[in-house]
Amino acid sequence: MSTLRTRGLVINVPGRPDGYALDMDIESGQTWGVLGPNGAGKTTLLHTLAGLLPARSGQVLLNESPLADLKRREIARHIGLVFQERQDSFPATVMETALIGRHPWLSPWESEQGDDQARAQQALTSLDVDHLSDRLLNTLSGGERQRVAIATLMTQNPNVWLLDEPTNHLDLHHQVKVIHLLRDQARVGKTIFMCLHDLNLAARWCSHVLLLYTNGDACWGPADAMLESSALEKLYNQKLITVEADGAPVFVPVSA
Amino acid sequence: MIRSLSVLCVVALLAVLLALALGSVTVSPIDLIAVIQGEGNALHRTLLWELRLPRTLAAFATGGLLAVAGALMQVLLRNPLADPYVLGLSGGAAVGALLAMLTGMGTLLISGSAFAGAMLATVLVFGLAHGTGSWTPSRLLLTGVVVAAGWGAVITLMLAITPSYKLPGMLYWLMGDVSYARTPWPPLIVLALSIVLVLPLARNLNVLARGPMQAAALGVSVRPLEWTIYILASLLTATAVTTAGSIGFVGLIVPHMLRLVLGNDQRIILPACALAGGTLLVLADTLARTVIAPEQLPVGVITALLGVPTFLYLLHRSR
Numbered sequence: 001m002s003t004l005r006t007r008g009l010v011i012n013v014p015g016r017p018d019g020y021a022l023d024m025d026i027e028s029g030q031t032w033g034v035l036g037p038n039g040a041g042k043t044t045l046l047h048t049l050a051g052l053l054p055a056r057s058g059q060v061l062l063n064e065s066p067l068a069d070l071k072r073r074e075i076a077r078h079i080g081l082v083f084q085e086r087q088d089s090f091p092a093t094v095m096e097t098a099l100i101g102r103h104p105w106l107s108p109w110e111s112e113q114g115d116d117q118a119r120a121q122q123a124l125t126s127l128d129v130d131h132l133s134d135r136l137l138n139t140l141s142g143g144e145r146q147r148v149a150i151a152t153l154m155t156q157n158p159n160v161w162l163l164d165e166p167t168n169h170l171d172l173h174h175q176v177k178v179i180h181l182l183r184d185q186a187r188v189g190k191t192i193f194m195c196l197h198d199l200n201l202a203a204r205w206c207s208h209v210l211l212l213y214t215n216g217d218a219c220w221g222p223a224d225a226m227l228e229s230s231a232l233e234k235l236y237n238q239k240l241i242t243v244e245a246d247g248a249p250v251f252v253p254v255s256a
Numbered sequence: 257m258i259r260s261l262s263v264l265c266v267v268a269l270l271a272v273l274l275a276l277a278l279g280s281v282t283v284s285p286i287d288l289i290a291v292i293q294g295e296g297n298a299l300h301r302t303l304l305w306e307l308r309l310p311r312t313l314a315a316f317a318t319g320g321l322l323a324v325a326g327a328l329m330q331v332l333l334r335n336p337l338a339d340p341y342v343l344g345l346s347g348g349a350a351v352g353a354l355l356a357m358l359t360g361m362g363t364l365l366i367s368g369s370a371f372a373g374a375m376l377a378t379v380l381v382f383g384l385a386h387g388t389g390s391w392t393p394s395r396l397l398l399t400g401v402v403v404a405a406g407w408g409a410v411i412t413l414m415l416a417i418t419p420s421y422k423l424p425g426m427l428y429w430l431m432g433d434v435s436y437a438r439t440p441w442p443p444l445i446v447l448a449l450s451i452v453l454v455l456p457l458a459r460n461l462n463v464l465a466r467g468p469m470q471a472a473a474l475g476v477s478v479r480p481l482e483w484t485i486y487i488l489a490s491l492l493t494a495t496a497v498t499t500a501g502s503i504g505f506v507g508l509i510v511p512h513m514l515r516l517v518l519g520n521d522q523r524i525i526l527p528a529c530a531l532a533g534g535t536l537l538v539l540a541d542t543l544a545r546t547v548i549a550p551e552q553l554p555v556g557v558i559t560a561l562l563g564v565p566t567f568l569y570l571l572h573r574s575r
Contacts, residue, residue: 052472076475087467089334090520103463104475108456111523156474 001028001189002078002159004049008058010216011048013041019216021058026208028159031186032193033202033223036212037236042195043084045212046162049193050081062160076104080158082149084165084195088137094148095133098124101155116155123154126181128174142169150178161185163194167201179205199236203227204248211235227251257524260517264531268316271535275312275542276304280550314437314499315541315555316534317444319506321496323533324450326507327525328489331461332482333396336515337570339508340493341563343400346502347407348377349494350430353501354414357426363438367498374494377403382486432503432556434541443499450492451530457481458522465520503556505563506533512570 009022022045026032034042047053049060051067060067062078080101098120099112106112112120124130127147137145146169153161166182167175183205186192196202202209202223210220211231219226227249229242239254277283283291283300290296291304322340329338340346352373356366381403385396411430418426428435437443460481463471468478496503510533511525518524537555540562544553 047469050473052469072472072477073475076473079473081473083470083473086470087334090331090336090465090515092465092520096519096521100463100466100474103459106459108459111459 002063002191003027004079004160004191004193005061005064006049006058007061009048009060010056010058011041011044012054012056013044013216016041016216018056019213020218022210022218022220024210024220026160026191026193028189028191029186030191030207031183031205032208032210033206034193034195034210034212035199035202035232035235037214040212040214041216042212043164046081046164046193046195050079050162051075052081073104076156076158078158079160079162080153080156081162082153082164082166084168086145086149091136091138093133094124094129094135094137094140095120097137097148098133098151098155101152101157104156119157120151120155123151124148126154127151128177143171143174146170147174147178150181159189160191160193163192165197166194167196167198175201199232199251200248203251204246257521260524261527261531264528264535268531268535268538271538271542272312272316275315275538276308278542278546279303279308280545310440311434311437311541312538313440313444315434315537317440317447318434318437318496318500318503319510319537319540320447320530320534321443321450321492321499322503322506323510323529323536324447324454324526325489325492325496326533327511327522327529328454328461328485328492329507330511331465331522332485332489334465334467335394335397336512337397337508337567338400339505340489340496341502341504341507342404342567343381343397344404344407345374345377345381345400345490345493346497346504347404347411348380349374349497350502351407351410351414352376353429353497354411354426357422357429358414358418370498371494374497375490377407378486378490378493428554429501430556431554432501432559433552433554434500434537435552437499443495446492446495447530447534450488451527454488454526455523457484458526461485461522462520465522501554501556503537503559505559505567506537508570509559509563509566510536512566 004026006022006024010018034045036042044053048055062070067075099116102112102116121130124133127150129144129147129151132140132144137148150166166178170178179201182192206223208221209223209226210218211226212218213235229240232251233240240251241254243250243252273288277288281303283304287296287300291300326339329340329343330336349370353366353370356369381400385399415423415426460476463474463476464481472478511529514525514528514532518528540558541555544555544558547553
């Protein structure tokens with residue numbers, strides 16, 4: 001169980017005024033969705049929360065300790081991140097990729113044991129990519145690679161899961177499967193915090209929502225309070241029609 | 257892992273025995289065994305213990321150093337084309353050595369000057385490519401290539417103003433020649449120490465190969481690791497160049513071939529590079545000594561003939 005708090009946090013988006021400082025309490029068991037147009041700083045926020053980018057001001061607290069005071073290895077045992085873009089300059093198999101998730105848990109002389117293998121195998125199975133475990137990563141489709149990246153995070157097994165567009169490249173049924181997996185992880189005490197392009201995924205499955213505006217303004221809170229059609233119209237500068245389906249609001253852009 | 261390294265050990269041992277047996281005078285296996293057991297005739301003993309063995313060990317150490325340095329730089333730059341020779345480090349060392357030769361310094365000073373040249377080249381290339389931001393692999397590779405061309409011009413200038421009686425030694429040094437090695441022990445010790453030092457970092461390097469952000473997210477302190485690898489790779493290159501002149505492409509061919517067979521786990525690749533790089537240079541040096549015996553070719557010619565097609569093939573395949 002881990003909580004992530006931000007106190008007076010202003011993320012460093014070059015050339016943008018400070019805007020509204022973030023004071024969020026991201027608790028264990030919650031599923032957060034970050035919504036905002038391109039360039040609003042969603043990825044920058046995720047990287048700042050993971051301690052990979054310095055904030056312009058304010059701080060991020062992991063279980064009440066400032067991230068800046070913690071060692072990288074210690075942070076990696078508590079916070080994991082699925083990147084939107086990934087490099088693979090060298091060939092690597094799917095299994096090897098999942099196993100690097102164990103890195104923060106192993107000492108320099110240790111190698112991955114049966115237990116680590118089992119965790120990786122289980123994660124690959126949960127994301128329907130276990131049949132690919134011996135394939136090279138660069139031979140996979142975008143959606144398959146996305147699922148391998150999430151399986152790597154699952155193998156890492158941190159308490160706080162940060163995900164940058166986890167449903168990118170995924171087919172509809174895999175989108176639902178991944179979102180259900182994340183919701184189940186939140187139910188067993190993980191903290192889920194993800195950037196989403198799809199407003200309706202957030203409306204349907206997130207317990208909390210953060211709206212990030214291009215000018216640095218922000219507001220956050222429980223999903224049902226935040227998902228006001230007028231706020232969303234302002235966020236995306238796009239007229240929306242709200243309908244209800246399967247017990248959740250669905251936002252549809254108005255044509256013309 | 258243990259099996260592939262054992263195979264490489266056996267191959268390395270066979271290559272060393274072959275190098276001992278072949279040359280202007282061929283030593284038969286029976287005589288070879290006799291000498292190893294401390295018997296055999298005096299000529300064979302002198303030939304093997306005092307001439308061929310030191311040279312073979314020096315070739316092995318140089319090859320191993322260059323291959324490990326290449327593998328480290330490739331992970332550091334996340335580019336399989338990186339190599340001490342391509343990045344112009346060998347060029348810097350050559351300028352240092354030639355300058356010492358030109359001014360008539362002794363052997364020890366030539367070695368020292370080559371070492372200083374290699375370190376200077378490293379600082380120059382990495383410093384220029386670093387600029388204010390971080391190392392981008394393409395920028396570093398380009399800087400290396402341009403700086404290498406600069407060293408090339410300085411070398412040509414020095415050769416042009418050198419009295420002709422000094423030229424042959426310089427040319428051999430430029431092309432890389434193991435016969436320059438006085439004693440095999442310093443490079444062998446550096447090679448052994450570096451493998452011991454780098455093995456605990458090998459899993460970190462596997463993660464770094466996925467990119468610095470991903471590595472940081474998995475708990476790697478990226479900046480200190482990058483500096484360690486950079487200094488280590490420069491030190492290995494400088495030691496290799498000081499031992500045997502500028503031998504190209506070993507750092508390119510060996511890690512590439514090994515990755516094709518063994519995958520990209522640095523815990524295997526790095527020790528395997530030491531063994532296979534050593535083996536390659538021992539074999540290349542044996543070829544250089546025997547192909548037009550009693551004349552000798554500089555070993556750098558052989559490695560370049562192997563390396564240039566490999567480099568072009570890699571570049572072609574990476575698009």
